[in-house]
Amino acid sequence: MRYLTKIKKGKTPQSEPIQGLSQVQNSAGGFVFSVSKWTQLSRFLILGSEGGSYYATEQTLTRENAKAVEACIKEDGERVVREIVAVSEAGRAAKNDPALFALAMCAGLGDEKTRRAALDALPKVARIGTHLFHFAAFVEGFRGWGRGLRKAVGNWYDAMPTDALALQAIKYGSRDGWGHRDLLRLSHPKTSDETCNALYHWMVDGWETVGESPHPDPALNMIWAHEKAMKASTGAEVAQLIREYRLPMEATPTDKRTREVWEA
Structure with a gap:
């Protein structure tokens, strides 16, 4: 009698599902309990999919997460927008790109209320110019x-x-x-x-011309200093402008970034 040899006793290996329980196969080939689409949304917003994982490529992870985001948008788009804003503003994610990508999906794939909520939330999620440019690149994939x-x-x-x-x-x-x-x-x-x-x-x-004297308006004065820095002939001139007008390094010419400029 070999009936008992056909019955598994003890622990079920991870490569097989546990009988009677709802499990799905993960990217590593093992069987695990599935997570809800809302949990997957949160994970994507916090962890993203850049670089992939040991078992799944970046493209595969992004596609799977995008499906979860879209499913959440269909169920409750305004809730998705609130979750995006909460994660982004709290700084819970290593990078802001997943939040911008999901917000672009809401702005393009959601119903009217969701699209309006997504666009209203834009300044909260896209807080600097780089964020805004990333959002613009993403949103073109979902709408005009x-x-x-x-x-x-x-x-x-x-x-x-x-x-x-x-x-x-x-x-x-x-x-x-x-x-x-x-x-x-x-x-x-x-x-x-x-x-x-x-x-x-x-x-x-x-600007057609840049005068020799600083601009009286503080905001325009920074632009004036940037223009002068880009036309400076020495690193010492650039360093002086940085010290006087608190210019960021991005506002200086790369070929003039001497040691004095970096220390300024």
Whole structure:
């Protein structure tokens, strides 16, 4: 009698599902208990899928997570937006890209309320220029540049204080094929603030001339200092501008970044 040899006794190996329980096969080939789509959403927002894992490629993980995000959007898109904002603002993720990607999905695949919530949340998730450029690259994969999206991007610029906007303009010039010039030409932000309009003009068309004297407006003064730094002939001149006007390193020419410049 060999009946007993056909029956497994003791622990079930991970390579086989436990009888009577709902298990799924993971990327390593083992069987595990499945997680809900909302748990998968949270994991994606916090961990992302960049670089893949030992058992699954980055492309596979991104595709699987995108399916979970889309399923959550269909069930409760506004909840997805709230989760994105919570994770991003709390700094719970190593990188902000998963939150921006999921927000772009909400802005493109959600119902009207979800799309509106996603676009309203844009300044909370895209807090610097680089974030905004990443979002622009992502969102194009899910929708066109309709009025709502253009208005949301325009509001991102209009809501920023002028000194912060000047810093964004010189520190985060372009990423992912997008720059401030591209987004401003798409969004056409409207403001009565003369300093803002001068900054927008510089970001789109530059300035025809740069005077020898600093600009009296603090925000425009930073742009003036950046222009002078880019035309400086020595590292010592650049270092002096950094010390006087608190320029970020991104606002200086790469070929003039001497030791004195780095120490400034």
